[in-house]
Amino acid sequence: MSAKVASMVEEILSGLEHRDKTEEIEALIPRVGWEVLRDYLMTILEDPARSVEDWAIIAAVFWGAVLDKVSLNADRLIALLYVRLPPDEGSSESNLAWSVASVLKGRSYLSRYDPLEDPAVKRERETIRV
Numbered sequence: 001m002s003a004k005v006a007s008m009v010e011e012i013l014s015g016l017e018h019r020d021k022t023e024e025i026e027a028l029i030p031r032v033g034w035e036v037l038r039d040y041l042m043t044i045l046e047d048p049a050r051s052v053e054d055w056a057i058i059a060a061v062f063w064g065a066v067l068d069k070v071s072l073n074a075d076r077l078i079a080l081l082y083v084r085l086p087p088d089e090g091s092s093e094s095n096l097a098w099s100v101a102s103v104l105k106g107r108s109y110l111s112r113y114d115p116l117e118d119p120a121v122k123r124e125r126e127t128i129r130v
Contacts, residue, residue: 005032005040013054022060034070042073045080048129055084059096066103074104078115079124 005028012024028037041058044050059081065072078101085094101115102108115121 002036002040005036008032009037009040009044013057021057022064025057025061026064034065038065038070038072042076042080045077045084046129052084052086056096059085059094059100063096063100066100075118075120075124078104078118079121079128082115082121083125083128083130 008028009025012021015021025037025041041061044054044058062072062077062081078097081094081097081100085097087093088095098115099109101121102111102113105113105115105118107113116125
């Protein structure tokens with residue numbers, strides 16, 4: 001099943017048309033199941049050779065998953081998003097990465113929580129290939 005999922009996700013990511021790739025990937029969940037899709041999406045975030053565009057699309061899929069409160073490795077996901085997503089213009093971080101972190105860690109959006117200083121997230125960051 002994972003090879004089939006990989007093929008379906010890669011077909012969506014490689015599409016050239018103007019379409020919502022995030023929604024197309026999310027539409028796979030009922031067909032293939034969250035766990036197998038989640039695992040493949042994490043391999044994309046783990047891959048330092050992937051494009052920032054791919055990482056951003058995958059991050060948006062995970063944002064939906066976070067809001068749906070599905071199972072995932074919170075510390076690993078936060079670490080990957082902080083490593084992979086470039087900071088927003090005029091900021092020191094990606095708003096999407098911060099949004100995911102604040103919800104997963106149960107922090108107010110305006111809190112002073114710093115995911116980069118969280119010991120569990122720091123441990124995960126140290127193992128990410130860049």
